[in-house]
Amino acid sequence: MLTKKSILLSLVAITFLLVANSCKKCTVADNNEVTGIIVKDAIIYPKVGYISTDTGIKHFTGVGIHANSFEVSFDGGHTRVPVNWGAYDILANPMTIKCKASILNDVKVDAINSIVTYTSTATTCKSCEQDRRIENFVLVPTISSGSTVWFDPIITEN
Numbered sequence: 001m002l003t004k005k006s007i008l009l010s011l012v013a014i015t016f017l018l019v020a021n022s023c024k025k026c027t028v029a030d031n032n033e034v035t036g037i038i039v040k041d042a043i044i045y046p047k048v049g050y051i052s053t054d055t056g057i058k059h060f061t062g063v064g065i066h067a068n069s070f071e072v073s074f075d076g077g078h079t080r081v082p083v084n085w086g087a088y089d090i091l092a093n094p095m096t097i098k099c100k101a102s103i104l105n106d107v108k109v110d111a112i113n114s115i116v117t118y119t120s121t122a123t124t125c126k127s128c129e130q131d132r133r134i135e136n137f138v139l140v141p142t143i144s145s146g147s148t149v150w151f152d153p154i155i156t157e158n
Helices: 004-022 051-055
Strands: 033-036 043-046 070-073 088-091 095-098 101-110 115-124 131-134 138-141 148-157
Touching (some): 095 115, 095 148
Parallel strands (some): 033 101, 115 148
Antiparallel strands (some): 043 070, 095 131, 101 115
16 A cells, blocks of 8 residues: 555656656857858957947948057968958947857848848847847958948847
8 A cells, every 4th residue: 555655755756757757958059150142261359348339330341440449360370461451341249148049140242232131140048047238240352332231130039
């Protein structure tokens, strides 16, 4: 005959197993991706804090006071060189995300309508309580003058 203590322990164990298995684990990719016209393997190093956040500038062409505010690396960060503004522009798509996230940065060109769209899609974990600010700097071939650049930050939570 089962005792009340055995029944109670069994119920507690079953409840624990149900709760433990029903908790959704958050998983995001371990790496970030870039697509479109973004120069692959380029790492942007700003020389000062949050440039796009502080200035509101998101399209850097090498003109103005921020022309010397960046360096770039094409070899995984081993060497840094000044940006060749004749060949490249830098775009920023700032956002505030949770502490654990993966980012997909994509820059597409609609040459017919002279529109460049920079989309940053962040997949984050709701369970991560700490926020962090990122600027999402990317190196792109020089954008034609007269083009309109659209910035589309998207944040999804798991």
